Amino acid sequence: MPAQLLTPEHLTMIATGFVLGTYARYSTVEEDYRQFPSYPNGYLIHLVTGGVAAAIGAVALPALLTNNFVGVSFLALAIQQFRDVRKMEKSSLQDLEPTEQIPRGRAYIDGIAKTFEARNYFSLITAFVTVLVMLMIPGHRPLLDIPFGAVAGLLTLFLLRRLSKGKTIGEIADVALATIRFEGDMLWIDDVPVSNVGLPDVRERMRREGVAVMITARTVGGQIVLANEGQRQAIAHEAARTLGLKRYLYQRRDFEKGRICFAFLPIRRDNGALLELVAQVPILESAKKSARMRDPEILPKEGR
Numbered sequence: 001m002p003a004q005l006l007t008p009e010h011l012t013m014i015a016t017g018f019v020l021g022t023y024a025r026y027s028t029v030e031e032d033y034r035q036f037p038s039y040p041n042g043y044l045i046h047l048v049t050g051g052v053a054a055a056i057g058a059v060a061l062p063a064l065l066t067n068n069f070v071g072v073s074f075l076a077l078a079i080q081q082f083r084d085v086r087k088m089e090k091s092s093l094q095d096l097e098p099t100e101q102i103p104r105g106r107a108y109i110d111g112i113a114k115t116f117e118a119r120n121y122f123s124l125i126t127a128f129v130t131v132l133v134m135l136m137i138p139g140h141r142p143l144l145d146i147p148f149g150a151v152a153g154l155l156t157l158f159l160l161r162r163l164s165k166g167k168t169i170g171e172i173a174d175v176a177l178a179t180i181r182f183e184g185d186m187l188w189i190d191d192v193p194v195s196n197v198g199l200p201d202v203r204e205r206m207r208r209e210g211v212a213v214m215i216t217a218r219t220v221g222g223q224i225v226l227a228n229e230g231q232r233q234a235i236a237h238e239a240a241r242t243l244g245l246k247r248y249l250y251q252r253r254d255f256e257k258g259r260i261c262f263a264f265l266p267i268r269r270d271n272g273a274l275l276e277l278v279a280q281v282p283i284l285e286s287a288k289k290s291a292r293m294r295d296p297e298i299l300p301k302e303g304r
Helices: 008-027 029-033 041-065 069-099 106-136 142-164 200-209 220-227 229-243 271-279
Strands: 173-178 180-183 186-189 192-196 211-217 245-254 259-266
Touching: 008 029, 008 041, 008 106, 008 142, 029 041, 041 069, 041 106, 069 106, 106 142, 106 229, 173 271, 180 200, 186 245, 186 259, 192 245, 192 259, 200 245, 200 259, 211 220, 211 271, 220 229, 229 245, 229 259, 229 271
Parallel strands: none
Antiparallel strands: 173 211, 180 186, 186 192, 211 259, 245 259
């Protein structure tokens, strides 16, 4: 059958789906931005790719109904393109690793790249559902179709964000400031021996300007997450990237109690912000695979 022209009703549906789908990407930019290196270019990339995904999701059903099968084929092409975008983002972040004072680590980069791809599917699915609901309403009256489509799109976005929301360090562990002290040349963070610091000037500066954090898992599963090397690297990176790093970062895992701790010299000293950002560091997929995140076994306080 020959392709048919899109009707004004179809164009209204496509425009509504496009707007809702683009908004879906915009609403998640703040969640992504703290993990990405550039502004405003990174912001623009998010919105443009989200808009493209929304346009494809919005046009898929009208194209199918009007026998424009070439338009529908762009849906499969877009999915492949989003995978390529993930690969490019991963490659870009890996190229930037040598410029970071504290590298992100391969595990964190992999998680960021997958998140970058997944957010585009938010736009595509939100736009698709918006148009689908508008098509299911008989009569095709814009004053009725648009509100129902918008509600369906927003509900889809809410469900997608809820289902895809990952855990953070603050949900599985207690994050608290710790005390820096020295016994001879040995740096201690609370009761954990961390590193031998031979230079007197460095020891004095750590006493005077250093900040330390102790992260204590609440469950056995949480201990397994904190034992993951990529997870510890991500925590150190976020702390150094957000508050700045003058010099020196010491990190140690307490093998007896499953805790991790680190101390560093920040450029901006803000203890409240430091605890908040550590608690908000996402749990990496590579760490989740190695732990039962729903482990009900709560560790006794004396065992923490």
